[in-house]
Amino acid sequence: MSREFRHITRVAEKDLDGTQKVAHALSRVKGVGISLANSIVRKAGVNPDTRLGFLSEQEVEKLEDVIKNPTKYGIPEWLFNRQKDLETGKDIHITGSELVFHEKTDIDLMKTTKSWKGYRHSYGLKVRGQRTKCTGRKGKAIGVKKKALISAAAAAAQKGGKE
Secondary structure (H helix, E strand, O other), X not given: OOOOOOOEEEEOOEEEEOOOEHHHHHOOOOOOXXXXXXXXXXXXXXXXXXXXXXXXXXXXXXXXHHHHOOOXXXXXXXXXXXXXXXOOOOOEOOOOHHHHHHHHHHHHHHHHOOOHHHHHHHOOOOOOOOOOXXXXXXXXXXXXXXXXXXXXXXXXXXXXHHO
16 A cells, blocks of 8 residues: 655644654644654654655644644643643643744733843843843944044044134
């Protein structure tokens, strides 16, 4: 029995490469890392060594169902990306564009409550305690140009002396 190979497979609203193994292909979905992808493959009953393009429609639907409802299949809560959600208080896992929306609303909430992380986000600075003296330098003042400053000061002094 030969299965038809699909080079591009649509899983969880994302086009994935069919030549990759199932877990690595699933990790390309936003919100699914390699650890969660491995547990999804195990819970769906799919052979982890097969390529994504060789999966049948039923197996792809099973993978999508496990991604959408991980609690139903017994995936541990510590793999979820929204633990103690602010709205519901439950441990949930979200993927795709919904994850982008929730991240943006969380950052906006931090900005409106004027928390320290919100302040750092609003000013475009590092948020998680990284160094900023030598790394993360961007914007107007990246470095000091002494020659330009000296020549500008000399020009201003000459201009001031003539008047």
